[in-house]
Amino acid sequence: MKMSVGIPVGEIMVREVVTTTPDESIAGAIKKLVAADVGTLVVIENSKPVGIVTRGDILRAIANNLDLNTTKVSDIMTSPVITAKPDVDMEDIAKIMRDNRVKRIPIVDDQGNLVGIISETDMIRVAPAVYEIIKGEDVLRRR
Numbered sequence: 577m578k579m580s581v582g583i584p585v586g587e588i589m590v591r592e593v594v595t596t597t598p599d600e601s602i603a604g605a606i607k608k609l610v611a612a613d614v615g616t617l618v619v620i621e622n623s624k625p626v627g628i629v630t631r632g633d634i635l636r637a638i639a640n641n642l643d644l645n646t647t648k649v650s651d652i653m654t655s656p657v658i659t660a661k662p663d664v665d666m667e668d669i670a671k672i673m674r675d676n677r678v679k680r681i682p683i684v685d686d687q688g689n690l691v692g693i694i695s696e697t698d699m700i701r702v703a704p705a706v707y708e709i710i711k712g713e714d715v716l717r718r719r
Contacts, residue, residue, distance in 0.1 A: 583665065583702065585664055585669050585681075585692075585699075586692070589693060593618050593690055593692060595617060596617045597619065598648060598649055599649070602634060606644065609631065620690055626657065627653030627657050633652045633654070659684045660681050666703055673710050681693070
């Protein structure tokens with residue numbers, strides 16, 4: 577099924593991204609997640625995304641008994657991080673998410689600086705048909 581959303585992610589991305597640095601402790605990252613009530617932190621160096629840390633990454637660190645005060649974000653972050661530019665169509669972003677099994681993609685400008693983030697939920701809210709792309713055909717077959 578071919579669909580075209582025709583909406584660049586820059587129009588719906590969240591511009592106020594909660595970030596951390598590779599040297600931050602996991603405990604510090606947890607405080608940022610809780611304070612901002614988000615599930616993901618983009619890890620930046622010189623305004624450029626170098627990784628991403630999710631609640632799941634932090635839960636795995638806890639389950640593995642890592643010291644939350646001394647273990648750094650760089651030890652648990654996913655890197656390299658998949659990024660996109662603001663002019664990329666939501667349909668293409670949905671395919672990237674599906675193919676790479678990610679739920680959020682940092683958005684960068686032409687210099688690679690972080691300018692926003694887009695999530696599955698952000699896109700589905702604007703264009704519900706994106707759900708079919710993100711989840712793929714198996715969702716339709718399971719119904």
